[in-house]
Amino acid sequence: MLTSQPLVTIILPIRNEAAHIQRTLAAVLAQDYPSDRMQILVVDGMSDDGTRDIVSQFAVHNFQFTVRLLDNPRRIVASALNIGLAHAQGDVIVRVDGHTEIAPDYVRQCVEALQRTGADNVGGRMRPVGQSAFGEAVAIATSSPFGIGSGRFHYADTEEWVDTVYLGAWPKEVFQRIGGFDEELIRNQDDEFNYRLRKAGGRILLSPKIRSHYVNRGTPASLWRQYYQYGYWKVRVLQKHPRQMQWRQFVPPLFVAVLLLGPLLALLHPLFWTLWLSAISLYLLAVLIASVRIAARQGWQHLLRLPLIFAILHISYGLGFLVGLFAFASRWSDPPPKPNDAD
Numbered sequence: 001m002l003t004s005q006p007l008v009t010i011i012l013p014i015r016n017e018a019a020h021i022q023r024t025l026a027a028v029l030a031q032d033y034p035s036d037r038m039q040i041l042v043v044d045g046m047s048d049d050g051t052r053d054i055v056s057q058f059a060v061h062n063f064q065f066t067v068r069l070l071d072n073p074r075r076i077v078a079s080a081l082n083i084g085l086a087h088a089q090g091d092v093i094v095r096v097d098g099h100t101e102i103a104p105d106y107v108r109q110c111v112e113a114l115q116r117t118g119a120d121n122v123g124g125r126m127r128p129v130g131q132s133a134f135g136e137a138v139a140i141a142t143s144s145p146f147g148i149g150s151g152r153f154h155y156a157d158t159e160e161w162v163d164t165v166y167l168g169a170w171p172k173e174v175f176q177r178i179g180g181f182d183e184e185l186i187r188n189q190d191d192e193f194n195y196r197l198r199k200a201g202g203r204i205l206l207s208p209k210i211r212s213h214y215v216n217r218g219t220p221a222s223l224w225r226q227y228y229q230y231g232y233w234k235v236r237v238l239q240k241h242p243r244q245m246q247w248r249q250f251v252p253p254l255f256v257a258v259l260l261l262g263p264l265l266a267l268l269h270p271l272f273w274t275l276w277l278s279a280i281s282l283y284l285l286a287v288l289i290a291s292v293r294i295a296a297r298q299g300w301q302h303l304l305r306l307p308l309i310f311a312i313l314h315i316s317y318g319l320g321f322l323v324g325l326f327a328f329a330s331r332w333s334d335p336p337p338k339p340n341d342a343d
Contacts, residue, residue: 004115008038008107009090009172013072013080015045017098018054020215024098025058025067033107040067041084045075078181078189085175094169096212103211110169113207120174120202121194123165124210126153135218137305140298142216146290147313149248153206162206164194169210174202182240187233195237195244220308224316231320235328252318253325255283259315260322287311 010028014021028040042055052069059067070087072080085093094110096102103109113122128143130136141147143155152162168190178197181189194204217223231252238245262276291306 005034005037006091006111007089008033008092008094008111009084009088010038010040010094010096010107011081011084011088012040012042012096012098013045013077013084014042014047014051014098015072015075016047016049016051018047018049018051020099021051021054022058023101024096025055027101027104027106028096029058029062030104031102031107032104033111038066038107039089041070041087042067043070043072043080043084045072045080074183076183076186078183078185081189082180082183085172085180088172091172092169093172093175095167097167097214099216100167100212100214106210106212109207109209109211113205113210114169114171117205118203119205120197121165121168121170121204122207122210123153123168123204124207124212125156126166127211127213128216129213130218131215132218133301134220134305134309135216137302138216138218138223138309140294140302141306141309141313144290144294146286146294147310156206157208159205159207159209162204163198164191165204165206167212168194178202185233185236187229188237191244192237192240195241199241220312223309224312227313227316228320231317231322232324232327234317234321235324236331239328239331239334252314253321254318255279256315256318256322 012024012028017024025040025042029035031038044052044055055067055069059069068087070083072083081095092111092114094107110122113119128139130139145155152160153165156162174197178193178200182192183189185192198204217226234245234249258276258279262272262279266273266276287307287310290310291303294306295301295303
């Protein structure tokens with residue numbers, strides 16, 4: 001049972017966040033939760049863009065907070081979180097990412113939700129914001145079911161039990177029971193952890209009172225890399241936990257497989273050429289309809305960018321998944337992870 005104001009450890013896994021970390025830390029330090037009940041651990045993946053200097057200055061000028069800068073030689077999120085957990089003194093662990101700004105009552109709302117419901121993980125909606133015209137369109141696209149799927153943490157406006165949430169806040173004892181984050185995974189480590197948590201009987205609560213927003217990718221290339229990696233590493237999650245997958249996650253790779261194989265199959269029979277063109281035409285029609293409907297609500301200035309963004313989201317994820325199938329082809333016979341192991 002958590003006390004009324006438990007000690008909270010906030011873990012920030014970051015790397016090269018000079019453009020955002022000042023606002024992120026300012027939001028953390030502006031919490032209405034008592035400053036002497038918060039420990040702030042910034043776990044840095046050996047940044048070389050000035051991020052470390054910014055964090056050090058924050059620690060010096062805000063001495064009333066316990067702010068520590070820790071090194072993360074592996075430079076990935078999962079290892080950063082595990083390093084933070086090893087140094088955490090709090091009874092509650094709250095994750096905040098470098099691109100994220102949390103509301104002033106974020107920590108308090110997390111603690112209250114854990115106390116009130118007995119949940120093992122609580123969090124809020126994923127609310128993206130863009131800092132350019134393209135970034136604004138990305139925020140809109142990634143907040144739509146057509147763009148990103150049916151995950152409830154993208155859309156829910158009511159409190160409910162879900163499969164996963166954005167970021168997360170946990171009683172520390174959860175990690176003693178479930179283990180840490182899987183350091184093999186460059187991406188999708190939160191999905192993998194939440195699956196293990198649910199499999200062990202844990203419950204995950206989404207609360208709209210837990211508010212934050214994050215700055216999403218602002219260029220086509222960076223968006224492509226992000227979702228390509230999501231697809232690529234989803235294969236390892238599938239191999240470790242087959243039941244974690246949902247049918248909607250197989251749609252992009254199947255579509256990309258059709259795009260790649262259609263012209264080859266057309267050499268065997270003209271019917272495949274017709275089917276291939278039909279599949280592309282139906283997809284383009286669906287993209288156009290979704291783009292028009294969203295632009296009608298969010299602003300017509302986004303109309304020309306939305307089709308490109310939808311194509312990037314779907315094709316990069318699907319291609320990454322297919323490449324992952326080949327890259328990890330020898331891993332299907334790996335023994336299943338032990339219940340309390342991170343790997």
